[in-house]
Amino acid sequence: xxxxxxxxxxxxxxxxxxxxxxxxxxxxxxxxxxxxxxxxxxxxxxxxxxxxxxxxxxxxxxxxxxxxxxxxxxxxxxxxxxxxxxxxxxxxxxxxxxxxxxxxxxxxxxxxxxxxxxxxxxxxxxxxxxxxxxxxxxxxxxxxxxxxxxxxxxxxxxxxxxxxxxxxxxxxxxxxxxxxxxxxxxxxxxxxxxxxxxxxxxxxxxxxxxxxxxxxxxxxxxxxxxxxxxxxxxxxxxxxxxxxxxxxxx
Numbered sequence: 245x246x247x248x249x250x251x252x253x254x255x256x257x258x259x260x261x262x263x264x265x266x267x268x269x270x271x272x273x274x275x276x277x278x279x280x281x282x283x284x285x286x287x288x289x290x291x292x293x294x295x296x297x298x299x300x301x302x303x304x305x306x307x308x309x310x311x312x313x314x315x316x317x318x319x320x321x322x323x324x325x326x327x328x329x330x331x332x333x334x335x336x337x338x339x340x341x342x343x344x345x346x347x348x349x350x351x352x353x354x355x356x357x358x359x360x361x362x363x364x365x366x367x368x369x370x371x372x373x374x375x376x377x378x379x380x381x382x383x384x385x386x387x388x389x390x391x392x393x394x395x396x397x398x399x400x401x402x403x404x405x406x407x408x409x410x411x412x413x414x415x416x417x418x419x420x421x422x423x424x425x426x427x428x429x430x431x432x433x434x435x436x437x438x439x440x441x442x443x444x445x446x447x448x449x450x451x452x453x454x455x456x457x458x459x460x461x462x463x464x465x466x467x468x469x470x471x472x473x474x475x476x477x478x479x480x481x482x483x484x485x486x487x488x489x490x491x492x493x494x
Contacts, residue, residue, distance in 0.1 A: 248297040248396065251283040253317055255303025255310050256337055256365065260382035261328035262286040262302050271389055278396055294320030298395055304330040304337060304365045311371055318372035323395065326368045327388070329381040333453055336381075336483065337365040376401060381451035384436055404436040407455040408448045411439035420447050425470040427480055432458040449483055 252262060265272065266287060282292035299321035305311055318324055329335050340348070341364045349356040368374055378387060387404075394401040408430035412419065420426035420442055428447030430439070434455040441448050460481075467477045 247278060247280045249282045249292075249295075250279045250298050250300070251294065251296040251317075251321070252281075252286065252300045253283070253302065253313075254285065255301065255314065255331070255368075256306040257303030257328065257330040257335065259286060259302070261331075261378075261380075264382045264385055264388060265300070268385060268389060275389075275392055279392075295322065296320055297322045299324050301326045301331050301368050302328055304334045304367060305362070305371055306337060306365045307361055309360075310362075314368050314371050323375045324368070324372065325376045325378065325391070325395075326374050327378045327383050329379065329451055329453065330365075330367075332367050332369070332377045332379055334365045334367050339482065340365055342482070379434060379452040380437060384438070387436055404434055405456050406435045407431055407458075408433045408435055408437065408439050408442070408452070411435050411437070412442050415439055415443060417442050420445065421466060421470070427467055427470070427472050427476070429463065429480060431466075432460060432463050449480065451483075 252265065254262065262284075263286070265284075268275070279298075281287075282294070282296060285291070299317055301314070301317060301324060305314055326332050330337070334341065345361065345363045346356075349359045349361070353359055369377070376391070378384075378391060380387075391401040409419070412430060415438070417439055418424075419428075419430075421428040421430065426445075426447045428442065429450040430442060430448040432454055433448050433450045434452045436452050439448070464477055467480070468474070472480070
């Protein structure tokens with residue numbers, strides 16, 4: 245049997261999640277020996293035609309052309325896996341969804357009529373069926389490798405269902421929100437990052453998106469109780485995964 249074919253696609257993004265795959269280094273060599281990487285322009289200019297058994301999609305949908313492309317990717321892919329905050333939630337560029345894009349283009353570009361863009365930045369799932377989502381900004385290297393290995397074995401990849409708070413407890417990190425009054429979204433953010441930011445005395449800013457079960461009223465009350473202004477709370481809930489957190493609010 246021929247090895248499974250893999251394609252990696254870029255839409256509106258910073259390439260950080262694709263770089264996570266390249267940063268796998270030795271592990272990537274082992275993966276390359278088990279799959280046929282048929283398209284990965286971040287790593288090689290060689291391109292082969294589909295169909296593909298698995299497609300990894302980075303980036304959000306921000307133009308009409310993007311909509312056409314993601315539909316084409318879906319048609320050519322057995323499994324479509326979105327990777328990173330841009331592909332799963334619209335990314336930092338989704339801040340445009342709550343602003344006047346025409347005003348921004350006029351202020352930034354000398355000839356805004358040359359700019360062709362949508363008024364919104366949306367995840368791939370808003371346009372096509374997505375089989376699996378890997379969250380984060382960027383995605384976690386271990387989670388990516390585990391997912392690829394599971395797909396190669398024909399098993400269901402494990403999905404984190406807890407919150408960052410649970411990861412803080414596992415690594416023995418004191419709660420910044422309670423013990424030091426540092427604004428932190430750990431209680432409402434999905435696990436998967438290993439509680440990286442709190443381990444370095446930086447409050448979680450929600451780049452893995454909302455966890456499965458969240459209480460936004462409670463986290464708002466706690467943030468206000470430690471002296472966080474209302475507008476700062478709104479900004480905290482509206483960064484990398486702006487779409488996810490705002491849609492999760494009652």
